[in-house]
Structure formats: C-alpha cells, structure tokens
C-alpha cells in the first residue's frame with residue numbers, strides 16, 4: 001500500500017540528512033567554533049551563528065525526553081496507527097529531535113522518561129526514510 005501520510009520535502013541544507021537517512025544512518029550538523037552538535041540541519045550554527053560547521057554521524061543512541069500517546073488520528077493517513085507515540089528524544093550528542101517511538105503497546109507503563117532508545121528507520125518512499133526510535 002502506498003504511503004499516505006504527509007511526506008517531508010528535503011531542502012538544500014538538509015539534503016545530506018535525508019540521503020544518509022535513506023542509508024539508515026543518522027547525521028547531524030556540528031559547529032566547529034563551539035563544538036556543539038545541533039538539529040535540525042542548517043548551515044549556520046544556532047549556538048554562535050558560526051558558518052564553520054560540519055556533518056557528523058550520530059551514534060543513534062538517545063533517551064526519552066518527553067512524549068505523548070496519540071489516540072485520535074491527526075490525518076487520515078494515521079487512522080491505522082493509533083494509538084502511537086510522538087516524542088522528543090535527546091540524542092547522545094546533545095540535540096533534541098521530534099520523532100516517534102516504535103513500541104508495540106504504547107501505554108504510560110511502557111514508556112519512561114529517560115529510557116534508553118536507539119534509532120530505527122522507516123522507508124516511506126524510494127527516496128525517503130524517517131528516523132524513529134525504539135526502546136533498547
């Protein structure tokens with residue numbers, strides 16, 4: 001069945017991010033001036049506005065920062081997915097990112113703030129894969 005949810009549109013500054021995601025690798029931007037990794041990807045660092053930035057491969061390890069369990073589909077494409085978990089995770093490298101937690105039985109008993117997570121990728125089209133996280 002075709003993917004029927006909203007699809008991200010890669011922009012110039014995020015092309016590498018999406019290319020690497022398709023290879024099931026999570027990449028971040030890192031500021032060479034102050035040594036901070038950051039997300040979302042952009043050419044100018046949000047910490048000190050330096051343009052001296054690079055791409056780094058993230059470990060894929062994260063912890064659960066906060067989450068919600070979605071009970072009612074926000075879009076027709078999600079009808080078969082509820083209940084599902086939207087979350088902010090804190091990556092091992094420091095940045096936080098919005099994502100989903102992949103878990104069979106999403107209840108408050110099965111999700112703990114601070115729990116260890118690792119990245120997994122969902123291939124949604126021939127060109128795109130979405131990084132999501134699952135409990136370790």
Ligand SMILES: [Zn+2]
Pocket residue numbers: 031032033034035036045046047048049050
């Ligand atoms: Zn900086």
